[in-house]
Amino acid sequence: MKICFETVTRQAKFLDPTRGFEPRTVSTEIRRDPLTGEGGRILAFPSRPTPRPDLDALVKLSREIGCPFCPDVIDKVTPIFDPDLIPEGRLHVGEATVLPNLGPYDTYSGLTIITREHFVPMSGFSQAQLVDAFVAGQTYLQRVREKDPTAAYCSINWNYMPPAGSTMVHPHMQPFAGSGQSNRERLLLDSSARYLVENKSVFWLDLVEEEQRQGARFIAQEGSIAWLASFAPRSPKDVMAVFLDRSNLLDITGGEFQTFVDGLRRTMRYFDKLNLYSMNLTLFSAPADAEGFRVHARIVSRAPISPVMTSDRNYFPVLHGESLSTGRPEETAAGLRESWSCGA
Ligand SMILES: [Zn+2]
DSSP states (O other): OOOOOEEEEEEEEEEEGGGTTEEEEEEEEEEEOTTTOOEEEEOOOOOOOOOOOOOHHHHHHHHHHOOTTSTTTHHHHSOOOOTTTOTTSSEEETTEEEEEOSSOSSSEEEEEEOOSSSOOOTTOOOHHHHHHHHHHHHHHHHHHHHHOTTOOEEEEEEEESGGGTOSOSSOEEEEEEESSOOHHHHHHHHHHHHHHHHHSSOHHHHHHHHHHHHOSSEEEEETTEEEEEOSSOSSSSEEEEEETTOSSGGGOOHHHHHHHHHHHHHHHHHHHHTTOOEEEEEEEOOOTTOOSOOOEEEEEEEOOOSTTOOOSOOHIIIIIOOEEESSOHHHHHHHHHHHHHTTO
8 A cells, every 4th residue: 555645844933923023933734645746735824713604695696686597587598408418408306407508618518506496505405405416417427428428527516605616606516528637637537547557456445544544534434435534635624525436427326426415414514614605516537447546526615714805715726736725634524523423
């Protein structure tokens, strides 16, 4: 097993005005992603509890602007799929509706409207609403694969609420597929394949085993899904769910989505408890013939970090390409283990 958790600590010295200008040394932790080697910094920036936002005004404004995803207009103002791909026009699973994305990310770009309700708070989604949304997105991607086998790369994504990049408050996921990879898909797939050749084992299974052995970032295993706090976080709260038996998301069963959503809802309730009202989620997948990969979700909290709505992305991640976090993964895991053990 070759899982390596690499941390380098850098120290900065200054005279501290809060301590009568006494000399003070502050440490910054630089961690390397154990698969890709990408850096992530954990800052000693004093973290204050985030005030609970009043979302009423935001939700009211979004209704006044007009929402194309609300039930009274969705059939009239949203697009319909090319009949060659989806002859019935739109896909429906429970409350979920899949329709074409007006701003496509790739050749096949869908939107899964999750609920009939315009606004659902972080901890307000039912099990059925989320399971149906994932199944609906998977069904769309399966139909794409049947029609066009060259669209080998696919993912299901979710920008939940505006701080995470969503222009619409109405909850919706984004399944998309194409013949090429995103930067991170390429990095994940290439690094996983290289690890398999070098170690004769699957990185993702080794990672879960090693995290379980060390314990500090391991949260839980439910069925065939393991939950971890990411070693090199992309956000103050960065949670990973690894599907131990699946490399392609088109093969995930309804039962596995049930188990996954159970953990996702625990994670979202934990975010909500910390007043984190927005998040990004990606369910990464390998093509059918790829080896050494496992489907996994990355779920990261997103929220303004000051009363003047400062973005949680500054020059460092945007231009230097390195993540920043003020939260420690070990604290995230401890908080989530508590949620799991008390059945929250
Ligand atoms: Zn709406």
